[in-house]
Amino acid sequence: MSPNRLAGATSPYLLQHADNPVDWYPWGPEALERARREDKPILLSIGYAACHWCHVMAHESFEDPETAALMNRHFVCVKVDREERPDVDAIYMDAVQALTGHGGWPLTAFLTPEGKPFYAGTYYPKEDRHGLPAFRRVLEAIAEVWAERRSEAETQAERVTEAISRVGALRASGEPLSEEVAAAASRALREAFDPVWGGFGAAPKFPQPMTLELLLRRHLRGD
Known part of the structure; x- marks a missing residue:
């Protein structure tokens, strides 16, 4: 199998995907132009x-010929190294958090040909697992929405874009954090903690150093 468009990349992460059967594009005008020309949604995958x-x-889905064929048929597929393009990562991480309430990598987002996100998540398994749908089921569902209920996707994209624009316009307060806010955050974290497997919330889980620092500080204070 011939290498895809990532073979000319300088990013070690992108080069790891150069032999995938997925027709990956790096982030740039070429991918956006093809999406507009072929009227296809963009499948954006960000990692490091x-x-x-x-x-x-990557091993479960991007190296699988059947999954890759589904991706290539219905989407313009774009791979981004978050360490090379933190600006792109920051924008779409805001979208993932707006849509799901949490974030992490790999970041998986579905965009209109204009680059506006209408559905997003993080890791999706090859088969239904950990309460997560199989990646192929997600691909099929998104393709169906785009083909048959596109107005819903476009409306959602506008809502998400507006939401992350509002978040970006917010400015941090110069006031000290109130005890009420800190206590409420601690309660919410206690409720989200997984006493069996550790971490917060459901799988997949990611290290949250700022969360742990907050809890340690409150523990040292005796809270």
């Missing part, structure tokens, strides 16, 4: 070389 779940998803 040291990301465990990025490698898992």
Whole structure:
């Protein structure tokens, strides 16, 4: 199999995907132009070389010929190294968090040909697992929505874009964090903690150093 368009990349992470059967594009005008020309949604995958779940998803899905064929048939597929393009990562991580309430990598987003996100998540397994749908089921569902209920996708894209624009316009307060806010955050984290497997929330989980620092500080205070 011939290498895809990532073979000319300088990013070690992108080069790891150069032999995938997926017709990957790097982020840039060429991918956006093809999406507009062929009237296809964009499948955006963002990760980095040291990301465990990025490698898992690559092995399960991006190296699988049947999954790759589904991706190539219905989407313009774009791969981004978050360490090379933190600006792109920041925008679409805001979208993932707006849509799901959490974030992480690999970041998986579906965009209109104009680059506006209408559905997003992180890691998707090859088969239904951990309460997550199989990646191929997600691909088929998104393709169906785009073909048969596109107005819903476009409306959602506008809502998400407006939401992340509002978040970007917010400015941090110069006031000290109130005890009420800190206590409420601690309660929410206690409720989200997984006492069996550790971490917060459902799988996939990611290290949250700022969260742990907050809890440690409150523990040292005796809270």
